[in-house]
Amino acid sequence: xxxxxxxxxxxxxxxxxxxxxxxxxxxxxxxxxxxxxxxxxxxxxxxxxxxxxxxxxxxxxxxxxxxxxxxxxxxxxxxxxxxxxxxxxxxxxxxxxxxxxxxxxxxxxxxxxxx
Amino acid sequence: xxxxxxxxxxxxxxxxxxxxxxxxxxxxxxxxxxxxxxxxxxxxxxxxxxxxxxxxxxxxxxxxxxxxxxxxxxxxxxxxxxxxxxxxxxxxxxxxxxxxxxxxxxxxxxxxxx
Numbered sequence: 001x002x003x004x005x006x007x008x009x010x011x012x013x014x015x016x017x018x019x020x021x022x023x024x025x026x027x028x029x030x031x032x033x034x035x036x037x038x039x040x041x042x043x044x045x046x047x048x049x050x051x052x053x054x055x056x057x058x059x060x061x062x063x064x065x066x067x068x069x070x071x072x073x074x075x076x077x078x079x080x081x082x083x084x085x086x087x088x089x090x091x092x093x094x095x096x097x098x099x100x101x102x103x104x105x106x107x108x109x110x111x112x113x114x115x
Numbered sequence: 116x117x118x119x120x121x122x123x124x125x126x127x128x129x130x131x132x133x134x135x136x137x138x139x140x141x142x143x144x145x146x147x148x149x150x151x152x153x154x155x156x157x158x159x160x161x162x163x164x165x166x167x168x169x170x171x172x173x174x175x176x177x178x179x180x181x182x183x184x185x186x187x188x189x190x191x192x193x194x195x196x197x198x199x200x201x202x203x204x205x206x207x208x209x210x211x212x213x214x215x216x217x218x219x220x221x222x223x224x225x226x227x228x229x
Contacts, residue, residue, distance in 0.1 A: 034217055043119070043206055043220030044158075051215045090158070094214060103218060107157045 002027045004093050006106035013081045013113050021076040021109045023091030032094040033074040034103070035065055039087050047089075050074060061085070081113045117141070119221035121207050127227045133195040136224045139188055140209030148218060149182055149192050150206040158206075164190065197228045 003026045013019045025031055032051055036044040048059025055067040065076045076089060091106040120139040128134060140147045148163040162172040167184045175182070179198070184190040194201055204225050208218040 032215060036217075036220075041222070041225075043208075043222045044218075046217040046219065049215070049217055096214065103160075105158050 002093060002095055002104045004091050004104050004106040006089075006091055006109045008109050009107075010110045010112060013111070015083050015113055015115050016080050019078050019081045019085070019111065019113070021089050021091075021111060023074045023076065023106060024072050025074060025091070025093040026072060027093055027095040030096040031074075032096055033065075033067065034092040034094075035059065035063070035074075035076050036090040036092065036105075037061075037087050038090065038108070044090060047076070081111075083113050083115055086111055086113045119207055119209055119219055121205075121221035121224050123224060124222065125225045125227075127229065128197060129229050130198055131196045133193065134197045134201075134226060134228075136192040136205050136207075136226070138190045138192070138207030138221060140190070140207070141211070141219055142188065144209035144211035144219075145187075146210045146218075147184060147190050148208040148210075149190070150208065150220075151203045152206060152223070153203045161192070199228045202226055202228045 005024045007022055034049045035047040037047050038044045047063050048057050050057045050067045058064045063078050065074055067074050088108045088110050090108045092103050094103045122137045145166050149161040151159045161174045162182045163170055164184045180194055182192045204223045206220050206223045208220045210216045210218045
């Protein structure tokens with residue numbers, strides 16, 4: 001069975017410091033991995049995805065994520081956090097052998113960036 | 116390009132009333148998803164369609180919930196009769212371009228059942 005774990009309910013970071021939001025996954029085949037961000041009163045917005053190729057994926061708003069197959073992880077990172085990055089972040093996974101319906105979301109991690 | 120459009124953005128109604136939520140997916144997308152988000156349960160997939168055909172409705176909580184997609188540009192999620200525990204934010208999302216494509220979400224309908 002496919003699953004996604006975001007082990008931290010909340011991550012607190014000072015503005016200007018690097019941030020990491022953790023995600024681990026479990027699929028039977030090769031994973032397609034996605035990160036989304038949700039701002040208050042808005043829908044989820046796509047940030048970046050890993051399908052194949054380079055393990056370091058760059059996305060919107062200066063975010064990047066590193067795919068680690070041996071650790072089955074896909075952590076979201078940013079070198080220097082902004083207060084405006086404060087939001088809810090979701091990791092999602094799909095098995096490359098599954099249908100497009102099988103996009104499994106994590107429970108979300110609330111990122112709080114303080115000035 | 117227009118994104119996924121949902122209406123209404125907010126709905127407040129009394130229990131027992133029928134509620135209809137609407138969604139217009141991105142043109143050309145062949146998959147449409149309905150989700151529900153609450154603080155307690157997080158994001159839940161309710162049902163999804165492929166080429167207007169329901170594929171998996173195992174997430175629909177009860178027979179009070181029904182969803183239709185009469186054509187490629189419109190879908191509805193109906194609750195009849197509504198109950199206070201149905202209060203949540205309901206999202207519609209669409210995707211196209213194969214399994215590598217991300218889902219694109221609307222801004223949701225915030226539903227409050229009194």
